[in-house]
Amino acid sequence: MKRRTFIKLSLITSTILTNTKITASSKIQNNTKKSNILILGGGFAGISTAKYLKQLNPNLNVTLVEKNNTFISCPFSNAWIGEIEGITYESLCFDYNSSILKHKYNFINETIIDINKKEKIVTTHKSILEYDFLVMTLGIDYNYKKILKKSKEKIKEVSLKAPAALKPGSELIKLKKMITDFKGGNFVITLPRSSYKCPPAPYERACMIANYFKKNKINGKVILIDPRAKPASKANIYLEAFNNEYKEFIEYKPLTNFKDIDFRRKKIYTKHFNEKLNKYMKNEIDFNEASIIPPNRANRLYKKANIEMYTQGWVKLRKPTYQTITDSDIYVIGDAQGEYPFPKSAQMANSCALVLAKDIDARIRNQVFDYKRNLPGNVCYSIISENKGAWVSHNYKYEDKMITFSKTSNLSKNNFIAAKDWYSSFTKELF
C-alpha cells in the first residue's frame, strides 16, 4: 500500500513535500475555496508555470513534481562547451530551493511513474497525488527506434557512445569530455528530419565545438549532417558562420540523411540528395567522435497516460488553448506541445506558462479566458563565436490557425552581449 499523507492546504506557503497526497479542491477553515494545481516536470515550462500561478494568485495551491534535485540549463550549455569566457558548468546549474523560496510553491522531488486521468491521480515512486488541474511539462524523449531499426543493443551503444545531449546532465558531460579529449579528425553531428528540441541548438553547438578547436589549435573538423536544405533556424547567420568564421572547421552537409553508424569501422552511412541526378546517393563518412540526434517525441509518460498525440509523437491540444484534446483539466506546454508552430525553446515555454497561468486563474474565478488575445512570443539567442551572437524572434496572430511572424537579427557583438544579458535575467527571474 502506498503511504498517503494529508497536507493542510491553508498552512502551505513554501514547502518541500515528500510522501504526499495533495487533497482535491477543498474548503479550508476560513471557507475560502482553494484549488489544486499539480505541475509535472520542473524544467523551464514547469518552473515558469509555478511562478506565474503564484504571482497571479498567491492563494493557489501549486505543487511541482520533479525527479532531479538540481536544475541544469540547456540554454548556454553550448557556450560552456565552446569555452566562452565567463560560462562555467556552475553557471548552468541552479538550486530548486531558490525558486521554491522565491515563488512560494510546493515541491516534490520524486519520479512520476503513472497518471490516472479518471481518478485524477498521479503516482510517483513514493506517493499518490490528487489534482484538480494537471499541467504536464515533461519535455522530450528520444525516438531511436525510428533510425536504428529497433535494435536494443545498437540503441544502447549509440546513446552511450554518440550522445544526442539535448538533455542536460550526464549526456552533456559526456559530450564535453568527448570534445576536450579530442585529438583531431572528424567530429560528426547528425540531425533528425523531424522536429526536435531547440531548432538552432545543433548549429550553435557545431559553432561552439569549432570555436573550441580553433582556440585550442586542434586539427579537427565538425561535419554537420542535415536532412534539410538549409539550417532549421537563423539559416543565413549559420551559413555565414560556417563559410567565414569556421571555414576550416565546419563542413555543412545539407539534404543528407543519417542511415547507420559502425563504431568498429568508424564509419557513418548517409544518403545525400544529388540535385543534378535528382536522387539520393549512398555515402560513408569517417568519424573520430559523433553525436547522433535521433527524432524527438513527447516524454513517454504522455503515451502511458493515453494523452492523444500526433503520429510524430507531440501532444494534441484543443485549439486555441493549451488544454489537451483528451481532457480539458490536463494542460500541456513546453517541448511536448505539438499543436502550434511554436519553437521548442525555453523562452517560448516561459511565455506559454504565463498564458496558461492566466487561463487557469480565470477558470478558477469562473471567468472566460481568451487565448486569441493572449498570444505568446519568443526570442531565441545564439552564441556564434567568442564575441558574436544573433537572435530570432517569433510573434503570433490567431485566425482559425496560428500565424507566425518571424525576424532574424544580424551577427554582431551587441547581440552577443544581449544573449548573455538574456540568460542572466531569465534565470534570475526563475531562481
Ligand SMILES: Cc1cc2nc3c(=O)[nH]c(=O)nc-3n(C[C@H](O)[C@H](O)[C@H](O)COP(=O)(O)OP(=O)(O)OC[C@H]3O[C@@H](n4cnc5c(N)ncnc54)[C@H](O)[C@@H]3O)c2cc1C
Ligand atoms: C543545447 C541546447 C541549447 C538551448 N538553448 C536555448 C536558448 O538559448 N534559448 C531557449 O529559449 N531555449 C534553448 N533551448 C531549449 C530549451 O532548453 C527547451 O526548450 C526547454 O528546456 C523546454 O522546457 P520544458 O520544461 O518543456 O522541458 P525540460 O526543460 O526538458 O523539462 C522537463 C522536466 O521534466 C522532468 N521529468 C521528466 N520525466 C520525469 C518523471 N518521470 N518524473 C519527474 N520528472 C520528470 C525532467 O527532469 C525535466 O526537468 C536549448 C536546448 C538545448 C538542447
